[in-house]
Amino acid sequence: MTAPAVSRRPTRGATRTGGRSRSAARRRTGWWALAFLLPSALPLAAFVIVPMLGAGWISLHEWNLIGSMHWVGLGNYAALLRDPATLAAFGHTLGYLAGYLPLVYGGGLGLALALNTALHGRALLRGVYFLPVVTSWIVVALVWRWLLNPSVGIVNWTLAQLGVQGPGWWTDPAWSMASVVLASAWKDLGFVMVILLAGLQAIPTEVLEAARVDGAGWWRRLWSVVLPLLSPSTFFVVVISLINGFQVFDQVYAMTAGGPNGSSEVVVLRIQQLAFRYGEAGSASALSWLLFAVILAITLVQIRGQRRWVTYA
Amino acid sequence: MNRRTPATLAVGALALTLAACSSGSTSDPSDTGGASPAAQDVTITYTGFIANGGNEDNLAQIVQAFEAANPGVTVKVTTMAYADYGTALQTDLAAGTASDVFDVEYANYGAYQAEGVLAPIDGVDTSVYTPSLLDAYQTDGTQYALPSSFSDVVLFYNKDLFDAAGLSYPDSSWTWADEQAAAKKLTDTAAGVWGDYQPISYYEFYKALAQNGVPFLSDDGKSVAFDTPAGVEAAQWLIGKSGTTMPTAEQGAGTPDFDTTLFTSGKLAMWHTGIWMFGKAADAGLNWDIAVEPGNTTQASAMFSNALGVSATSKHVKEATAFAAFLSGSQEAAKVRLDAGWELPPISDQSVLSSYLDKGEPANRQAVFDSLDHVALPPTIGEKQNQMVDIVNNQLTEAAAGRMTAAQAVSEAAKQINALLAG
Numbered sequence: 119m120t121a122p123a124v125s126r127r128p129t130r131g132a133t134r135t136g137g138r139s140r141s142a143a144r145r146r147t148g149w150w151a152l153a154f155l156l157p158s159a160l161p162l163a164a165f166v167i168v169p170m171l172g173a174g175w176i177s178l179h180e181w182n183l184i185g186s187m188h189w190v191g192l193g194n195y196a197a198l199l200r201d202p203a204t205l206a207a208f209g210h211t212l213g214y215l216a217g218y219l220p221l222v223y224g225g226g227l228g229l230a231l232a233l234n235t236a237l238h239g240r241a242l243l244r245g246v247y248f249l250p251v252v253t254s255w256i257v258v259a260l261v262w263r264w265l266l267n268p269s270v271g272i273v274n275w276t277l278a279q280l281g282v283q284g285p286g287w288w289t290d291p292a293w294s295m296a297s298v299v300l301a302s303a304w305k306d307l308g309f310v311m312v313i314l315l316a317g318l319q320a321i322p323t324e325v326l327e328a329a330r331v332d333g334a335g336w337w338r339r340l341w342s343v344v345l346p347l348l349s350p351s352t353f354f355v356v357v358i359s360l361i362n363g364f365q366v367f368d369q370v371y372a373m374t375a376g377g378p379n380g381s382s383e384v385v386v387l388r389i390q391q392l393a394f395r396y397g398e399a400g401s402a403s404a405l406s407w408l409l410f411a412v413i414l415a416i417t418l419v420q421i422r423g424q425r426r427w428v429t430y431a
Numbered sequence: 432m433n434r435r436t437p438a439t440l441a442v443g444a445l446a447l448t449l450a451a452c453s454s455g456s457t458s459d460p461s462d463t464g465g466a467s468p469a470a471q472d473v474t475i476t477y478t479g480f481i482a483n484g485g486n487e488d489n490l491a492q493i494v495q496a497f498e499a500a501n502p503g504v505t506v507k508v509t510t511m512a513y514a515d516y517g518t519a520l521q522t523d524l525a526a527g528t529a530s531d532v533f534d535v536e537y538a539n540y541g542a543y544q545a546e547g548v549l550a551p552i553d554g555v556d557t558s559v560y561t562p563s564l565l566d567a568y569q570t571d572g573t574q575y576a577l578p579s580s581f582s583d584v585v586l587f588y589n590k591d592l593f594d595a596a597g598l599s600y601p602d603s604s605w606t607w608a609d610e611q612a613a614a615k616k617l618t619d620t621a622a623g624v625w626g627d628y629q630p631i632s633y634y635e636f637y638k639a640l641a642q643n644g645v646p647f648l649s650d651d652g653k654s655v656a657f658d659t660p661a662g663v664e665a666a667q668w669l670i671g672k673s674g675t676t677m678p679t680a681e682q683g684a685g686t687p688d689f690d691t692t693l694f695t696s697g698k699l700a701m702w703h704t705g706i707w708m709f710g711k712a713a714d715a716g717l718n719w720d721i722a723v724e725p726g727n728t729t730q731a732s733a734m735f736s737n738a739l740g741v742s743a744t745s746k747h748v749k750e751a752t753a754f755a756a757f758l759s760g761s762q763e764a765a766k767v768r769l770d771a772g773w774e775l776p777p778i779s780d781q782s783v784l785s786s787y788l789d790k791g792e793p794a795n796r797q798a799v800f801d802s803l804d805h806v807a808l809p810p811t812i813g814e815k816q817n818q819m820v821d822i823v824n825n826q827l828t829e830a831a832a833g834r835m836t837a838a839q840a841v842s843e844a845a846k847q848i849n850a851l852l853a854g
Binding site for chain 1: 517518521522524525543545546547548680681682683814815817818821825826828829832834
């Protein structure tokens with residue numbers, strides 16, 4: 119409706135005069151672009167940019183959320199970098215990613231490959247695997263707490279039938295993060311599956327046929343044809359999973375609350391605790407910005423690195 | 432895929448983080464009856480935790496009585512679990528969305544008063560309150576909150592289980608040794624029956640210390656005083672129960688309502704909990720009673736007091752104050768509290784209070800008042816209170832799970848809290 123108007127006006131202007139009206143036309147196009155962007159730009163500004171800047175301002179103060187703010191400059195950042203709890207929180211988050219990423223990618227790829235075949239009832243299966251993705255984290259966390267209940271959970275019961283003494287899961291500092299990883303990978307499996315499935319279906323059958331004619335077996339085709347052609351989807355999955363993984367919160371909050379003894383306290387949980395349990399909104403905001411810097415740096419590195427391994431067909 | 436997407440997502444995702452952090456408020460936006468300013472109808476809001484988990488109907492009864500006595504005033508009530516309340520209140524106060532009237536714990540009163548979020552209480556007949564409870568919520572001669580209730584922790588016990596084991600019931604002469612000996616005989620893991628249940632937490636630890644004659648903090652408050660053999664003994668008293676006479680964390684201890692369900696289903700012989708559980712225990716149809724908590728070298732019981740504050744930003748301070756006064760000091764509220772076996776009303780009228788003794792189960796209600804003879808108050812260190820509570824809870828939980836000894840837990844907790852106090 120509006121697009122023809124945009125293209126018609128500059129044409130008319132261009133016939134009248136030269137460069138000045140071209141820049142005016144460009145400006146008009148810019149306004150139109152802005153108008154189209156507004157529906158997402160406004161909420162983005164109100165709920166993302168402004169709060170971020172606000173958090174930046176708060177991070178330079180000592181503030182308990184209720185009382186008056188005291189300027190401390192970069193004191194909160196300095197204190198955070200010295201605090202072993204900060205390092206521990208980043209360590210726990212990295213530990214989470216180390217367990218979560220291979221599980222969710224490996225599992226998602228396996229499912230996508232299996233459901234990309236002419237399987238009977240695969241539409242239903244795809245729906246079933248996607249169901250956890252759209253389920254509330256609180257529900258999933260409570261279910262997994264039950265499954266992993268050390269004394270009456272079905273996981274340890276099954277292990278006991280096999281003669282294995284199951285671990286304490288979320289009651290044991292050595293296993294609390296593993297519990298969170300299991301639940302998270304299970305929940306996100308469907309999302310990864312869908313992305314990779316779309317990637318798989320975009321691979322031209324001619325390429326696979328050609329490989330088969332050349333005598334390549336299943337593994338050879340997977341390794342030399344499918345995976346390289348799937349790399350854009352893989353890249354997307356890894357970037358998104360890393361970004362989300364660094365901000366893991368809901369499942370930790372609902373499953374372990376960071377315990378036992380702080381063994382699963384991830385960065386965002388630490389932010390939440392600092393702000394709302396310890397009354398240190400300044401430190402919490404500073405830690406938010408530190409986390410942002412880390413995620414941004416890692417994402418930039420990934421975007422740079424993609425040239426080496428991502429193949430756009 | 433657009434190459435800019437990941438960076439944009441990073442920004443968006445962080446914002447979600449921040450948004451998640453700032454959306455902790457669960458209370459209703461304070462509706463100040465703006466639709467009809469000309470009318471006299473006023474709606475005030477009240478948020479609290481004291482009715483949560485079993486006393487909601489009792490609170491509704493008091494609210495109804497208030498509304499009947501104050502035509503045109505409607506009270507919108509929000510109750511939430513104690514565990515979530517502090518965070519929600521802090522967020523609401525920060526956002527300016529606090530209710531007109533809200534619960535204030537004694538431990539947090541000083542901080543809230545100092546921040547100026549409590550309106551001074553005016554025009555209330557304070558003579559109806561017990562003076563010591565009233566004074567606790569005064570600062571520089573001004574009343575900033577009204578005591579709404581007080582309560583203590585006693586030893587609940589299941590008479591049938593004691594009878595079946597051929598043991599005599601607990602009484603005020605009992606010590607830790609008596610409790611332990613009975614708990615061992617009462618525990619029957621094959622039948623799923625446990626002898627004892629006491630939360631392994633900060634709130635039990637400072638009390639156990641007091642029961643063993645050990646102060647939590649040094650006299651000057653600058654370091655802890657519990658890193659002693661007697662302090663280790665108190666820690667051992669708590670953690671030693673786990674897995675012997677009391678279920679472990681892996682068996683469910685520490686999860687919400689676990690102990691309540693255990694006791695009300697007749698599978699728990701002795702239970703250390705607050706008198707606010709009378710109603711639930713009575714509803715379970717058990718044969719039960721209470722006793723003063725056993726001590727070791729001396730008796731000591733936990734006493735808690737709550738109050739009602741009126742928000743300094745309330746648009747209806749007069750109505751809000753009237754409601755706070757009604758909910759805390761009125762005869763109607765006192766009657767509901769006493770009849771229901773809820774927490775005790777803070778009123779000074781001894782004739783009303785003494786009726787509490789004849790309100791039925793548990794029979795030995797005198798123990799509730801006897802416990803007040805030896806009170807152990809929670810140690811407070813101001814701003815870093817929650818860090819201190821978390822340190823004690825973490826170390827005790829580790830020791831209870833057998834991952835460290837009581838002595839190691841005590842010395843580690845002492846080390847961390849001393850660092851906190853010095854920092």
